[in-house]
Amino acid sequence: MAQAILIAVLELLAGLGVFLTAMKLLTNNVESLAGDKIKGMFAKISKSKFVGVGIGTATTAIVQSSSAVTVMVIGFVNAGIMSLTQATTIIYGANIGTTITAQLVALGMLGTGSISMNAIFGAFAGLGAFILIFAQNDKLKRIGGLTAGFGMLFVGLSLMSSSMSALAQSPQLSMFLSTLSNPLLLLFAGVLVTAVLQSSSAMTGLVLTMVFGGLLTLNQGIYLTFGSNIGTCVTALIACIGSNTNAKRTALIHMLFNVIGVVLFMLIGLFLKLGGLSFASLLETMFPNVVTTQLAMMHTIFNVVSVLIMLPFTNLLVKITKKIMPEKQISDAEEKPRLNYINDIYLVTPPIAIAQIKNEVLYMSDVAMKNFNRSIDAIVKLDFTEKKKFEKDEELLNFMNREIIKFLVKLSKRENSTLDAEFIGTIYHAISDLERIGDYAENIFEYAEKLFKEQSFFSEDALQEIYELRTLINNLYNATMAIFKETDLKYLEEAREYENKIDILAEKMGENHVRRLEEDLCTPDTGALYLSLASNSERVADHILNIAEGVKSYAKKPKTSANPQISK
Numbered sequence: 288m289a290q291a292i293l294i295a296v297l298e299l300l301a302g303l304g305v306f307l308t309a310m311k312l313l314t315n316n317v318e319s320l321a322g323d324k325i326k327g328m329f330a331k332i333s334k335s336k337f338v339g340v341g342i343g344t345a346t347t348a349i350v351q352s353s354s355a356v357t358v359m360v361i362g363f364v365n366a367g368i369m370s371l372t373q374a375t376t377i378i379y380g381a382n383i384g385t386t387i388t389a390q391l392v393a394l395g396m397l398g399t400g401s402i403s404m405n406a407i408f409g410a411f412a413g414l415g416a417f418i419l420i421f422a423q424n425d426k427l428k429r430i431g432g433l434t435a436g437f438g439m440l441f442v443g444l445s446l447m448s449s450s451m452s453a454l455a456q457s458p459q460l461s462m463f464l465s466t467l468s469n470p471l472l473l474l475f476a477g478v479l480v481t482a483v484l485q486s487s488s489a490m491t492g493l494v495l496t497m498v499f500g501g502l503l504t505l506n507q508g509i510y511l512t513f514g515s516n517i518g519t520c521v522t523a524l525i526a527c528i529g530s531n532t533n534a535k536r537t538a539l540i541h542m543l544f545n546v547i548g549v550v551l552f553m554l555i556g557l558f559l560k561l562g563g564l565s566f567a568s569l570l571e572t573m574f575p576n577v578v579t580t581q582l583a584m585m586h587t588i589f590n591v592v593s594v595l596i597m598l599p600f601t602n603l604l605v606k607i608t609k610k611i612m613p614e615k616q617i618s619d620a621e622e623k624p625r626l627n628y629i630n631d632i633y634l635v636t637p638p639i640a641i642a643q644i645k646n647e648v649l650y651m652s653d654v655a656m657k658n659f660n661r662s663i664d665a666i667v668k669l670d671f672t673e674k675k676k677f678e679k680d681e682e683l684l685n686f687m688n689r690e691i692i693k694f695l696v697k698l699s700k701r702e703n704s705t706l707d708a709e710f711i712g713t714i715y716h717a718i719s720d721l722e723r724i725g726d727y728a729e730n731i732f733e734y735a736e737k738l739f740k741e742q743s744f745f746s747e748d749a750l751q752e753i754y755e756l757r758t759l760i761n762n763l764y765n766a767t768m769a770i771f772k773e774t775d776l777k778y779l780e781e782a783r784e785y786e787n788k789i790d791i792l793a794e795k796m797g798e799n800h801v802r803r804l805e806e807d808l809c810t811p812d813t814g815a816l817y818l819s820l821a822s823n824s825e826r827v828a829d830h831i832l833n834i835a836e837g838v839k840s841y842a843k844k845p846k847t848s849a850n851p852q853i854s855k
Contacts, residue, residue, distance in 0.1 A: 302446030302496075305439055307489055312436030316429045316702075336376045336598055343380020353385035353487065354522040357541055358632045359639050361527050364537045371605045374537045378544060379594040379601075382516070386587040388488040391440070392495050393583035409445055412438025425705045443492075470510045470556060474549065477514020487519035491586060499579050505567040508582045513552060513589065516545045532615060536608045543604065548593030624686035629694050637701045641710060644691070644698075648717055649772060651687045652834075654680050655721045656764055658728040659827055663757045666735035666820060667750050677732060684725035691718050709841040716837055717771075720830035727823040727830075734816045743813045746803060752796050753820065759789050760828050767835040776842050779835055786832045793825040 347356045360377050363369035369377075415435025422428040467473060481490040491512055498508040520542040527538040559565055570581035597604065628647040633640035658680050661673045692715065699711050738744065745753070763785035766778045800814050 298446055302443045303489070303493065304443070305446060306443030306492055307484070307486070309436045309439035309443055312432055312439065316432035316436060336372075336601060339373055339376025340380040340383070340594060340598070343377035343382075344384040345380070346377075347381040347384025348387045352635075353381040354485065354519055355635050356381040356384070357523045357538075359636055361523060361534045361537045361632065364533045371533060371536055371540070371608070372601060375540050375544075375601050375605060376598075378537070378541050379598065382545070382590045383587075383594060385487060385519075386583070386590055389491045389495065389583040389586045392492045393577075393579040406441075406445070408441040409438050411435070412442050414438065429704070467507060470553060473507055473510035474514040474517075474553070477511040478518040479514075480511075481515040481518025482521040484518075485522055487515040490515040490518065491583075495579050495582055498582055505570065505578055505581055506565055509566050509585050510556075512582065512586050513549050516589070517542070517549055520545055532612060536605075536612050539612060540604060540608050543608065544593070544597060547597065548589065551593070551596065552589055624683045626687065626690055626694075629691070631694070631697065634697055634701060637698060637703050637707065640694075640698055641703075641707050644694070644711075644714055645772070647687070647691060648714060648721070649768065651684065651691070651718060651721050652764075652768060652771075654683055654687075655724040655728070656761070658684070658725055659731075659760070660757065662728040662731035662735065663753065663824075665732050666738060667745070667753055669735065669739045669744065671736070671739070674732075677728075681725055681729055684722055688718050688722040706841050713837040713840050717834045720833045723830050724827050727827050730823050731820055734820055738813070738816055743816075745813065745817060748799065748803070749796075749817055752792070752799065756789065756792055756796070756821070756824050759785055759792065760824060760831070763789065763828055763831050767831050770835045770838050770842075774838060774842050776839065779839075782832060782835045786828050789825060789828040793821045796821040 343356060343360075346359075347353050357378055360369065360374045360381075364371065364374050411434050415431045415433070415438055418431030418434060419428060422431050467476070477490065477494075480493075481487050484490055484493075494503065494508045494511045494515075497503040498505055503511070520538070523538040523541045527535045556566060559569070566585060567581070570585055574581045574584060626647060627650050628643045629640065633643055658677055661677045664673070665671055665677075695711055695714060699708070703711065763782055766782040766785060770776060770778050770782065797818060800817055804814055
């Protein structure tokens with residue numbers, strides 16, 4: 288008997304390993320194939336609570352991981368592009384979406400005669416493997432990985448189910464498990480195991496196989512599943528470490544929602560017990576002779592009812608969370624450089640990470656151009672009131688350059704589509720260009736300080752040329768950002784024209800400088816600074832155009848739709 292139990296335990300571990308690997312394979316390939324759809328759904332976030340719930344449900348159903356969706360939401364809140372209320376409704380939906388896995392597992396355990404659905408669905412693992420071996424293009428390989436992951440899910444379940452049947456034959460183990468009837472003890476066990484597995488779906492799958500194998504009663508399975516809803520919050524709590532207050536509030540809302548739901552259903556269970564009923568007896572009446580469907584339906588009912596009850600109190604839940612976790616006041620001097628849109632929690636969802644990198648680069652480009660414009664203001668107005676902001680943003684640019692590169696290195700090691708891999712390669716060059724723009728802006732600011740120290744100034748003609756140069760560079764920047772943001776090359780010729788005009792103007796500035804020297808309208812020292820300014824500005828334009836040209840490697844064909852507004 289001892290040998291049989293050992294073999295059953297090893298088989299259980301093997302099945303659980305295959306199941307968890309299948310979940311990861313399934314999630315990664317679904318994210319790659321449906322990445323644009325996921326991005327599109329999150330882009331449709333609105334003020335409607337029902338839209339938020341729908342987006343959360345659909346995204347989780349696609350990704351097959353409520354933890355991954357919750358981590359995404361925390362990142363969006365941390366970046367300031369999603370409100371706490373919006374995040375809360377998406378978390379509601381994620382809790383509903385995660386029940387799809389339990390329904391699939393329950394379906395796999397059904398069957399007719401000697402053929403189970405596990406065997407039928409498990410065959411997809413072989414089909415997916417053949418596709419992976421013989422596929423030539425990236426998309427087909429993703430489909431193969433998705434198919435193999437789906438099949439492996441049921442292979443793992445089959446292994447776990449057979450191990451449970453063997454373990455159920457042990458009278459000692461059955462007797463021990465039968466003593467675990469206390470709902471609170473079962474709840475705590477569900478929390479603990481789910482926290483270790485880092486997946487409520489894996490925990491639910493494990494409990495379903497134990498109930499199916501006769502190792503646990505339906506009632507025990509129900510309370511373990513209740514605990515899994517709290518245990519899954521651990522991932523979100525870990526993800527919010529190092530994030531801002533609102534991101535931490537999002538993780539707390541996730542925890543509170545699940546705790547409130549569990550407390551509510553525990554009270555309902557107690558009320559049913561007083562009336563001589565139980566969740567198990569009600570489910571057996573509603574879905575007779577299919578114990579796995581009964582447990583899966585309880586999991587769905589729990590989450591749907593919790594959402595329906597909490598939805599009207601969403602604003603109150605947000606207010607309570609803000610009271611529990613008030614905003615900490617940080618002065619400008621204490622605030623340290625940080626990334627606004629990306630952190631390591633996005634590595635679990637590469638398609639979303641790609642979208643967030645784009646947002647981070649757009650933010651970095653805005654910081655770089657603000658400093659360039661500040662440097663031009665300083666040299667033409669000899670006004671240094673923005674010096675502290677300039678220095679702080681220069682420090683931020685250097686920080687962002689380092690940290691984005693670190694993130695890109697980590698992301699490039701993940702499973703990425705060919706197009707996303709090309710995008711990552713281009714971003715390396717883009718952030719280097721932006722960092723160099725910051726350096727040239729710093730040079731120009733130093734020229735301004737030197738001009739002020741020497742009590743010198745530029746002539747009116749020179750100032751007009753500088754203003755004209757700045758206008759052209761800003762127009763080039765606006766066209767480039769339209770190209771980068773929309774991944775569309777329809778403005779590329781316009782950007783090239785602006786850069787060509789900048790080259791012509793810079794050359795003209797040199798010729799005019801010589802003429803002004805001959806006419807004693809400026810001094811040689813002032814003229815040297817003027818030429819350095821023109822040269823540095825021209826290089827800024829070169830780096831901006833580099834970003835626009837870099838988009839060619841991964842851009843789609845030019846659209847025919849109307850152009851967005853670009854300042855002229």
